[in-house]
Amino acid sequence: MTLWTPDRIPIAVAPLPGEALESWIGAYARRLRVTNNTFLTAVGLAGSRTSHLALRLTPAEIAALERATGVGRHVLTGMTLEPYDGLAVAILPDRRKLSRPPAWRFSGSRARYCPACLGENAGRGPVFWRLPWAFACTTHRTLLLDFCPDCQRAPNPWKARRLGPRETGACTRDGSNVGFRAACGADLTQAPVTPLPAAGLILAAQRHITTLLAAEASSRPAALAEFKRLYALAWRILRGLHTVADRAPEAVHTVLAECGGVLPQLTTEDVGHDAHNAAIGTALARIALHPGHADHEALFEWVLEADRSLLKRQKNNMGAMADRWTWSGPELVERVLTKLDPDATLHARLRYGSASPQPCWPELTAASITHRAAMTPAMLWPGWTMRLLPRPKDEYDPRAGTFRRGCSSFLLLPGGPPQLNFERVGPLLGNHEINSDRDSVERRLYLNHDLTPLASALAQLARALDEHGSPIDYARRRATFTNSSVTLDLNAYARLCAQQGWSTGRQHRVSLLRWYLLTLLTGEAHPPPPDASFRFAWHCTEFRFRAPLALRAFLRQQAETNLEQHKISEPVTWEPPEAWVTDVSWPGISPASIVKSEFRNLLGAVGSVHEAADALRLTSEHIRLYCDLTEISTTTPSHVIGRHHTKRMVTKVKIREGVLAPAELRYLYENKLMEITHIANLASCSPETVRRLLQRDGVPLRPRPGRLPQRPDITREWLHHEYIERQRDMANLARERGVTHYHLTKLARGWGIPIRRPGAQYNAIGHLVLPWTPSPAIRAVTLCRAALDRLRVIVQIPGYTSFAAAARDIYDGRDSALRQRLAYIERTAGFRVIDRSSMPLAPTPRGSDFLREATEILKFADQAPTLAT
Numbered sequence: 001m002t003l004w005t006p007d008r009i010p011i012a013v014a015p016l017p018g019e020a021l022e023s024w025i026g027a028y029a030r031r032l033r034v035t036n037n038t039f040l041t042a043v044g045l046a047g048s049r050t051s052h053l054a055l056r057l058t059p060a061e062i063a064a065l066e067r068a069t070g071v072g073r074h075v076l077t078g079m080t081l082e083p084y085d086g087l088a089v090a091i092l093p094d095r096r097k098l099s100r101p102p103a104w105r106f107s108g109s110r111a112r113y114c115p116a117c118l119g120e121n122a123g124r125g126p127v128f129w130r131l132p133w134a135f136a137c138t139t140h141r142t143l144l145l146d147f148c149p150d151c152q153r154a155p156n157p158w159k160a161r162r163l164g165p166r167e168t169g170a171c172t173r174d175g176s177n178v179g180f181r182a183a184c185g186a187d188l189t190q191a192p193v194t195p196l197p198a199a200g201l202i203l204a205a206q207r208h209i210t211t212l213l214a215a216e217a218s219s220r221p222a223a224l225a226e227f228k229r230l231y232a233l234a235w236r237i238l239r240g241l242h243t244v245a246d247r248a249p250e251a252v253h254t255v256l257a258e259c260g261g262v263l264p265q266l267t268t269e270d271v272g273h274d275a276h277n278a279a280i281g282t283a284l285a286r287i288a289l290h291p292g293h294a295d296h297e298a299l300f301e302w303v304l305e306a307d308r309s310l311l312k313r314q315k316n317n318m319g320a321m322a323d324r325w326t327w328s329g330p331e332l333v334e335r336v337l338t339k340l341d342p343d344a345t346l347h348a349r350l351r352y353g354s355a356s357p358q359p360c361w362p363e364l365t366a367a368s369i370t371h372r373a374a375m376t377p378a379m380l381w382p383g384w385t386m387r388l389l390p391r392p393k394d395e396y397d398p399r400a401g402t403f404r405r406g407c408s409s410f411l412l413l414p415g416g417p418p419q420l421n422f423e424r425v426g427p428l429l430g431n432h433e434i435n436s437d438r439d440s441v442e443r444r445l446y447l448n449h450d451l452t453p454l455a456s457a458l459a460q461l462a463r464a465l466d467e468h469g470s471p472i473d474y475a476r477r478r479a480t481f482t483n484s485s486v487t488l489d490l491n492a493y494a495r496l497c498a499q500q501g502w503s504t505g506r507q508h509r510v511s512l513l514r515w516y517l518l519t520l521l522t523g524e525a526h527p528p529p530p531d532a533s534f535r536f537a538w539h540c541t542e543f544r545f546r547a548p549l550a551l552r553a554f555l556r557q558q559a560e561t562n563l564e565q566h567k568i569s570e571p572v573t574w575e576p577p578e579a580w581v582t583d584v585s586w587p588g589i590s591p592a593s594i595v596k597s598e599f600r601n602l603l604g605a606v607g608s609v610h611e612a613a614d615a616l617r618l619t620s621e622h623i624r625l626y627c628d629l630t631e632i633s634t635t636t637p638s639h640v641i642g643r644h645h646t647k648r649m650v651t652k653v654k655i656r657e658g659v660l661a662p663a664e665l666r667y668l669y670e671n672k673l674m675e676i677t678h679i680a681n682l683a684s685c686s687p688e689t690v691r692r693l694l695q696r697d698g699v700p701l702r703p704r705p706g707r708l709p710q711r712p713d714i715t716r717e718w719l720h721h722e723y724i725e726r727q728r729d730m731a732n733l734a735r736e737r738g739v740t741h742y743h744l745t746k747l748a749r750g751w752g753i754p755i756r757r758p759g760a761q762y763n764a765i766g767h768l769v770l771p772w773t774p775s776p777a778i779r780a781v782t783l784c785r786a787a788l789d790r791l792r793v794i795v796q797i798p799g800y801t802s803f804a805a806a807a808r809d810i811y812d813g814r815d816s817a818l819r820q821r822l823a824y825i826e827r828t829a830g831f832r833v834i835d836r837s838s839m840p841l842a843p844t845p846r847g848s849d850f851l852r853e854a855t856e857i858l859k860f861a862d863q864a865p866t867l868a869t
Helices: 021-032 036-042 059-069 073-078 115-120 201-213 217-240 250-258 275-289 296-310 318-323 330-343 346-352 366-374 382-388 400-410 422-429 434-445 452-468 474-480 490-500 507-522 536-546 549-565 596-605 609-616 620-630 662-671 676-683 687-696 716-725 730-737 741-750 776-781 787-794 803-810 815-829 845-863
Strands: none
Touching: 021 036, 059 073, 201 217, 201 250, 201 275, 217 275, 217 296, 217 330, 250 275, 250 296, 275 296, 296 318, 296 330, 318 330, 318 346, 346 452, 366 422, 366 452, 366 474, 382 400, 382 452, 382 620, 400 422, 400 434, 400 452, 422 434, 474 507, 490 507, 490 549, 507 536, 507 549, 536 620, 596 609, 596 620, 596 676, 609 620, 609 730, 609 741, 662 676, 662 687, 676 687, 716 730, 716 741, 730 741, 776 787, 776 815, 776 845, 787 815, 787 845, 803 815
């Protein structure tokens, strides 16, 4: 038997599961045959408004309702919108009023409805209908309705009014054509609805939404982030249906068909927010957001296209496009940046990290970039340069100094503010040749290469450097060590020379040592001293390849001494681990893929860095960088770094231990049958030193291997024709005949054939067997390494309306660069090739013959085997 208190209403109306508070109050009032206001007065809430109670209940209101009806406080709270505050609706904290929700402009002050549910539950309905994300009834598989079919206004079927209507499930809004304050009274249970397929995309989306709304408190942040992503996609989808609908994927048409084939209604400033639009937008947004559907990627790309169509300008600006998505959270921003990456500039790809596995919105400050600059050398680390320096496609040997400086400057762009562009970050490293550094990367070494590996590697490397740091403060070293402040112990150097049997050399040798020591300390190559010879830079480059191991060890010990003198506790050199960067196919070569023993044996057998590069199909700079990294060098003497060995060296070798010990040396040479060059490599000395020590020990020397036999296919007439008349390159000719560059050059000197200086012009089409003699203009234009590339560009110009139009299609949009290239070709040829006054662009009469001949040459070049084969 129920005990009734004096404050308890003797008639009880239990709430339905998930019922809205307004629905329950209206049902209770109808049961008592009173109005909503009378019911509230009876329970002690006189003057209260149902619309306020439906948002949030105060403790006093909860107590009054619980005391009068017996419904628990937790049930009462669950019937309001308070559990959804901040997730699906937004209630002002200082007063009970709804503001704009996180998604959709459906304020929740009204409720959608399902006619069948109203009919089955006597006009009562769930609080779920008041949420912006409610658009379908999963029980009856229909779209929810927003308005009364008669008065076309929000019906409010839960209000019990004195003037009626008395029937449940009827529209209670004032009817303008019935009388003053008379209700519309339309039977909402008979309103026409749009049926939905049971296994359709819209019902699946509604179930997904229901799961998110039922999330526990700990999962609410993730659910809110999901709602933001869905809405960011949904409103763009609705806009796209009116701008780029003709290019929409099949999933769009499927969802439209489920909703009756009706396009969503849009205003001039915003998308519609009724159940129909919410259903279409949410269903398609879920497909674009989560993998599993066949049109997942295609739909997302279409959404981006729709978003781009809404921009009035800067439609190809990655920052402007991605900025529109920042509200939705990092996950969508990451996907947007990834999709925009292929069409972006290298500067933008680095700043946003769009080519890396994890793109992100740049949020670092200028101070953070300055801190990264302190951890970065002015020239990229040798091992990372080896990975990012492209392998050669022809005999062209790049100058990698500016490339390394450009890469280090580019390394400061990821994540930085927009005002820190390439021109401003370079000086942070002491790199002031901005145009040369940038052009070396983008317009020279990577001109015909994909920039994606470079952009991805530098972005990942910068992010890892910020996270893990560097054991070396390069900014301090750049400020501390200069050509005048670095110290070199010349007495210790003299003792080393005496031990190794070397001559100490003159001031030029000392300058080379100081240069290399400064390179070790600062991680960058410095300009030559003022009193250096004009060939000092070339000697420095050769020194990196030929410096003996003992000399490298001495210089490293000198670097450690300099650090100790300045109380710097850091390693001499350091490189970021390769594991910091993933998912990159290296344009160059990873140092880990080179076997040190095989590389050491190769250097013992070749005579120059170019021969070693040809053997490994790398550039000569790759070889020098690996020598810098591993301190392996060739044992072949060279005059470019000064005479290293004196005739009196054997008498000065006072310490003979290890490999050079008499017994060990005899064993290696006679029993192991090792070559002198290999023994010298093991002992870090020259082959001449080993040869003289063997003679001193009375060990008979084996005869030297004979030189290459005479070749009937290598004659003076052939070499003169190919090298002098056809202006072909000596390295190419050596590869064709299977001999070394040194061997062919020595034959040329013996035959009196003059050797062109390094870097001199040569005939880029000399290797082609043409059935005609090239014209003088063609011969002049092709006397450079990039001749074929220039011809490929110029033959495509005729037919375009302007140089700007041609540059967009064939020259990466660089209008001025295309004009400069054409002007250079015309100056070299001696006449104008393209008539600028014609529309479209057309060749001049002499230009027509020139382009016709160039086209034929390109056909032969495409059919000819590559020089590497």
